[in-house]
Amino acid sequence: MGTTTTVDIEWVLACYTDDVPENGGACVKHGDEQIALYNFSRRGEWYATQNLCPHKQQMVLSRGMIGSTGDDCTPKVACPFHKKAFSLISGACLTGEDYQIKTYPVKVTDGKVYIGIV
Amino acid sequence: MFQPIIVVVGNGMVGYKFCEKLLAKSSHFNIIVFGEESRIAYDRVHLSEYFNGKTASDLSLSTESWYADNGIKLHLNDPVQEINRVEKIIHSLKGFTVKYDYLVLATGSSAFVPDIPGVEKEGVFVYRTIDDLDLIKNYAVNARVGAVMGGGLLGLEAAKALIDLGIEETHVIEFAPRLMPRQIDSVGSGMLLSKLKSLGLNIHLNKNTAAFVGEHKIEALKFNDDTSLPIDMMVISAGIRPRDELAKLAGLHTGTRGGIIVNEKMQTSDECIFAIGECALYESMIYGLVAPGYEMADVVASYLSGNEKGFYGYDMSTKLKLIGVDVASFGDAFIAEPDCRTIVFENTHKGVYKRINISNDGKYLLGGILIGDADAYNMLLQTVNNKIALPPSPEDLILGSRGGEVNEGAGVMSLPDDALICSCEAVSKSAICSAVNDGACSVDDIKKCTKAGTGCGGCIPLVKDLVVGIMKANGQYVKNVICEHFEYSRQELFDLVKINKVKNYDLVLDHFGKGDGCEVCKPAVASILSSLWNDVIVKQDTIQDSNDRYLANIQKGGTYSVVPRIPGGEITPDKLIVIGQVAKKYGLYTKITGGQRIDMFGAHVNDLPEIWEELIDAGFESGHAYGKALRTVKSCVGSTWCRFGLHDSVSFAIEIEERYKGIRAPHKIKGGVSGCIRECAEAQSKDFGIIATEKGWNLYVCGNGGSKPQHAQLLAADVDNETCIKYIDRFLMFYIKTADPLTRTATWLNKMEGGMSYLKNVVINDSLGIAEKLDEEMQQLVDTYHCEWKEVVENPALRKRFAHFVNAPEEKDPSVKFEAMREQVKAKW
Ligand SMILES: Cc1cc2nc3c(=O)[nH]c(=O)nc-3n(C[C@H](O)[C@H](O)[C@H](O)COP(=O)(O)OP(=O)(O)OC[C@H]3O[C@@H](n4cnc5c(N)ncnc54)[C@H](O)[C@@H]3O)c2cc1C
Ligand code: SF4
Ligand code: SF4
Ligand code: FES
Numbered sequence: 001m002g003t004t005t006t007v008d009i010e011w012v013l014a015c016y017t018d019d020v021p022e023n024g025g026a027c028v029k030h031g032d033e034q035i036a037l038y039n040f041s042r043r044g045e046w047y048a049t050q051n052l053c054p055h056k057q058q059m060v061l062s063r064g065m066i067g068s069t070g071d072d073c074t075p076k077v078a079c080p081f082h083k084k085a086f087s088l089i090s091g092a093c094l095t096g097e098d099y100q101i102k103t104y105p106v107k108v109t110d111g112k113v114y115i116g117i118v
Numbered sequence: 119m120f121q122p123i124i125v126v127v128g129n130g131m132v133g134y135k136f137c138e139k140l141l142a143k144s145s146h147f148n149i150i151v152f153g154e155e156s157r158i159a160y161d162r163v164h165l166s167e168y169f170n171g172k173t174a175s176d177l178s179l180s181t182e183s184w185y186a187d188n189g190i191k192l193h194l195n196d197p198v199q200e201i202n203r204v205e206k207i208i209h210s211l212k213g214f215t216v217k218y219d220y221l222v223l224a225t226g227s228s229a230f231v232p233d234i235p236g237v238e239k240e241g242v243f244v245y246r247t248i249d250d251l252d253l254i255k256n257y258a259v260n261a262r263v264g265a266v267m268g269g270g271l272l273g274l275e276a277a278k279a280l281i282d283l284g285i286e287e288t289h290v291i292e293f294a295p296r297l298m299p300r301q302i303d304s305v306g307s308g309m310l311l312s313k314l315k316s317l318g319l320n321i322h323l324n325k326n327t328a329a330f331v332g333e334h335k336i337e338a339l340k341f342n343d344d345t346s347l348p349i350d351m352m353v354i355s356a357g358i359r360p361r362d363e364l365a366k367l368a369g370l371h372t373g374t375r376g377g378i379i380v381n382e383k384m385q386t387s388d389e390c391i392f393a394i395g396e397c398a399l400y401e402s403m404i405y406g407l408v409a410p411g412y413e414m415a416d417v418v419a420s421y422l423s424g425n426e427k428g429f430y431g432y433d434m435s436t437k438l439k440l441i442g443v444d445v446a447s448f449g450d451a452f453i454a455e456p457d458c459r460t461i462v463f464e465n466t467h468k469g470v471y472k473r474i475n476i477s478n479d480g481k482y483l484l485g486g487i488l489i490g491d492a493d494a495y496n497m498l499l500q501t502v503n504n505k506i507a508l509p510p511s512p513e514d515l516i517l518g519s520r521g522g523e524v525n526e527g528a529g530v531m532s533l534p535d536d537a538l539i540c541s542c543e544a545v546s547k548s549a550i551c552s553a554v555n556d557g558a559c560s561v562d563d564i565k566k567c568t569k570a571g572t573g574c575g576g577c578i579p580l581v582k583d584l585v586v587g588i589m590k591a592n593g594q595y596v597k598n599v600i601c602e603h604f605e606y607s608r609q610e611l612f613d614l615v616k617i618n619k620v621k622n623y624d625l626v627l628d629h630f631g632k633g634d635g636c637e638v639c640k641p642a643v644a645s646i647l648s649s650l651w652n653d654v655i656v657k658q659d660t661i662q663d664s665n666d667r668y669l670a671n672i673q674k675g676g677t678y679s680v681v682p683r684i685p686g687g688e689i690t691p692d693k694l695i696v697i698g699q700v701a702k703k704y705g706l707y708t709k710i711t712g713g714q715r716i717d718m719f720g721a722h723v724n725d726l727p728e729i730w731e732e733l734i735d736a737g738f739e740s741g742h743a744y745g746k747a748l749r750t751v752k753s754c755v756g757s758t759w760c761r762f763g764l765h766d767s768v769s770f771a772i773e774i775e776e777r778y779k780g781i782r783a784p785h786k787i788k789g790g791v792s793g794c795i796r797e798c799a800e801a802q803s804k805d806f807g808i809i810a811t812e813k814g815w816n817l818y819v820c821g822n823g824g825s826k827p828q829h830a831q832l833l834a835a836d837v838d839n840e841t842c843i844k845y846i847d848r849f850l851m852f853y854i855k856t857a858d859p860l861t862r863t864a865t866w867l868n869k870m871e872g873g874m875s876y877l878k879n880v881v882i883n884d885s886l887g888i889a890e891k892l893d894e895e896m897q898q899l900v901d902t903y904h905c906e907w908k909e910v911v912e913n914p915a916l917r918k919r920f921a922h923f924v925n926a927p928e929e930k931d932p933s934v935k936f937e938a939m940r941e942q943v944k945a946k947w
Contacts (some may be wrong), residue, residue: 023624026924027931031440032932033683034931034933040634043634058674059676059931059933060676061676065636065640065641065660066660067633067636067637067639067640069636073634074601076636078636078637080663080672083637085636
């Protein structure tokens with residue numbers, strides 16, 4: 001989540017915390033952009049990435065399952081289509097391909113969820 | 119200390135093995151060996167490889183220093199000429215006189231040379247020693263046409279050797295009306311004949327050679343029927359003659375047709391003189407293979423070192439090597455009806471002939487013949503030797519009806535510990551197991567430390583399977599854990615969740631796993647939870663695969679399909695109309711599926727609840743097309759309309775589909791019911807298939823369509839409705855509880871040790887004592903059925919989830935696009 005360029009971030013109100021299922025995702029509309037928002041309640045964390053899966057250009061990542069991998073428990077999302085997985089922190093593909101997805105910072109205040117648009 | 123002197127006559131394969139075995143058992147003996155050949159003992163079994171690049175020293179069974187290191191005095195090139203039994207002395211050709219306490223005759227045999235005029239001519243050879251092969255090799259350089267006399271095991275091997283030596287035209291002359299008369303039957307011989315012809319051999323059966331014609335060297339063969347065949351060289355392989363001349367001279371009892379008579383301790387008529395190997399005649403039989411010879415060596419070595427054991431005959435199963443055609447015979451190859459049941463498989467096109475002989479009660483394999491494809495030889499031989507009970511359809515043994523990966527390891531692992539894997543070296547399964555446990559991990563390792571596979575080499579495939587199987591079992595390839603978050607197999611986790619009554623994913627992860635889960639364990643646990651508690655799936659929607667989460671199948675472009683249940687494929691006109699109306703209203707593409715129902719494609723996630731509301735109002739239910747659950751029970755129209763129908767297949771299909779609908783399993787399940795043997799419902803390609811018989815129903819299970827089709831196998835025959843359902847209950851519940859995630863019933867069965875007969879035992883005979891529990895568990899699942907879509911439609915909180923944008927729930931996904939096709943739509947992306 002953390003990013004150093006706080007100055008340039010525009011925080012957009014996405015939804016209320018209980019709009020997004022626990023340990024699951026939802027899709028947020030921001031202009032023409034679709035952003036996948038994840039409520040990782042098991043870890044008390046929120047993440048956001050692009051909704052488009054780079055593999056076959058499907059708008060589905062928000063419907064993917066989230067989880068963790070590795071000794072350091074990197075949080076990840078797996079595309080429901082062909083199970084390509086992406087790090088929720090770096091956006092890197094974790095299943096061996098060269099894909100990269102966009103990630104966004106998220107903050108939660110007073111039950112409201114904001115996504116940081118750079 | 120007194121060290122008895124053992125004199126061994128003959129340094130062939132068995133004589134050498136005797137020394138080795140005796141040394142291993144005791145060091146109290148003074149061993150002296152006389153060999154007629156100039157070489158130390160070598161591997162005669164693989165003699166032909168001398169023509170394929172192996173050198174004499176490659177074939178050698180040990181080294182000269184081995185003899186010296188072990189205190190054995192070796193006299194090569196020095197045959198024993200005389201035995202003085204009274205004084206217990208032998209005399210050798212070179213003039214040595216040696217006193218013995220025990221004498222072991224391992225003089226082997228020589229090629230039998232029939233008394234045909236002209237046999238002494240140049241260019242006529244036998245095929246027995248390296249020296250013979252050297253002579254043949256040199257002579258072949260100037261020969262164009264060669265012939266082998268004898269179409270037995272060795273003759274065919276010699277013929278192949280001639281081809282390898284570059285002889286342009288090779289003939290095999292056999293006196294009998296068929297090839298390999300001692301090993302295979304006449305049908306098999308016919309098949310072999312055509313195979314060998316295609317390899318370039320010219321085979322003449324029923325040919326009796328009258329004379330070898332030629333000035334000094336052989337120029338032609340003359341037959342009894344006055345025909346003749348011009349040839350340049352000749353190899354005689356007309357059988358073997360035990361070398362009993364020395365024994366005879368010493369007054370030992372010998373057989374009328376040769377061979378030194380021995381008892382079960384391999385003692386000759388003089389109790390201080392033993393005979394082993396191909397020269398020994400036990401119960402009127404010469405054992406012309408190396409394995410029994412080794413066993414005889416072991417019997418004598420054991421006796422001398424104080425552990426009596428006996429020789430009681432030996433398995434003469436053989437597999438022909440080198441010739442380029444698989445030929446094998448095992449057990450009792452010739453026993454025929456009515457003493458047994460015989461199953462024969464013949465494919466003349468491919469040149470495959472297989473015959474197995476089965477005991478009349480169908481329980482045991484007695485023997486058989488394999489030609490053209492002898493892959494199954496080792497397992498079949500083991501099945502005979504270990505008296506392994508046969509599966510209900512023994513033809514599978516030669517037809518191999520089960521899928522590809524199936525046999526990999528599983529069969530070998532089920533052999534008993536004392537199963538003899540390598541008969542040449544008498545290595546049992548347990549010996550190989552312990553070698554692997556001590557670190558051996560390849561066939562080569564096993565060869566080194568157990569000697570298995572160093573004899574005729576026929577057991578090597580079996581050894582390989584065993585090594586792989588044991589390594590797997592040892593966890594060198596660890597058990598099927600679900601994923602990095604759970605160190606359990608699905609079955610183990612299933613039991614843990616059940617015993618501890620855990621009802622949600624997070625608790626399961628806290629108790630039995632680690633980390634935060636993933637897309638592998640979440641749906642696996644979800645499936646376990648719903649198989650156990652049959653709770654509403656959308657309550658824990660985020661651990662479901664997207665399909666289960668939205669209770670619909672996600673399709674290309676991100677839309678979903680809608681599939682209402684149409685039990686047994688029976689539908690009223692009114693319901694058809696509703697489907698039509700709904701599809702039209704929401705712009706859905708419709709198609710009849712292979713499972714006899716109607717799919718509607720292209721639904722926006724937002725529309726799903728409304729679509730289903732309309733369907734449910736019209737009396738439809740979820741079809742669970744999205745879940746790892748029962749899909750459909752396909753039926754034919756059956757006795758109500760079809761003139762062939764024996765029973766009402768539709769009613770039964772509906773009853774069954776209603777019973778199992780909604781039940782979650784490791785993978786999807788499909789069923790089928792046909793009203794008669796014509797099988798219009800294709801029930802045998804389903805996880806369970808039911809076919810009407812005159813007396814009731816036949817129940818087949820574990821069939822599969824898909825990319826690896828597999829026929830279902832008969833579980834029970836002629837059962838009534840009630841029994842049929844009871845068996846399906848148990849079968850499905852057992853599958854649900856024990857299969858790995860995403861494993862269809864066919865694969866599950868293929869991996870099951872004991873296969874179908876085991877499954878039958880569990881389901882029908884309750885061999886595990888769990889039938890009652892399975893019945894109860896299934897009944898509970900049936901009783902707690904609910905339509906998942908109804909649940910959603912009636913629950914506003916659940917409905918809310920079916921939005922594409924959380925912050926704009928009314929808006930549909932703008933990236934979804936359709937284009938027209940044949941008056942309907944298709945996804946554009
Ligand atoms: C080409 C070929 C292929 C074969 N293929 C197979 C096969 O696939 N599988 C199988 O199981 N078997 C096979 N066999 C048979 C196997 O080789 C024999 O069963 C085995 O060699 C018998 O061993 P033995 O020690 O009894 O006899 P041999 O190996 O023949 O040894 C006897 C030795 O004693 C010597 N001898 C004889 N008399 C005297 C004397 N008076 N003094 C000193 N020495 C003497 C002989 O010169 C000989 O060296 C094959 C044989 C041949 C020739
Ligand atoms: S399986 Fe038999 S009963 Fe059913 S439709 Fe076919 S022919 Fe008729
Ligand atoms: S066969 Fe392949 S393409 Fe056709 S419906 Fe099944 S999965 Fe899709
Ligand atoms: S579209 Fe996401 S993995 Fe293929």
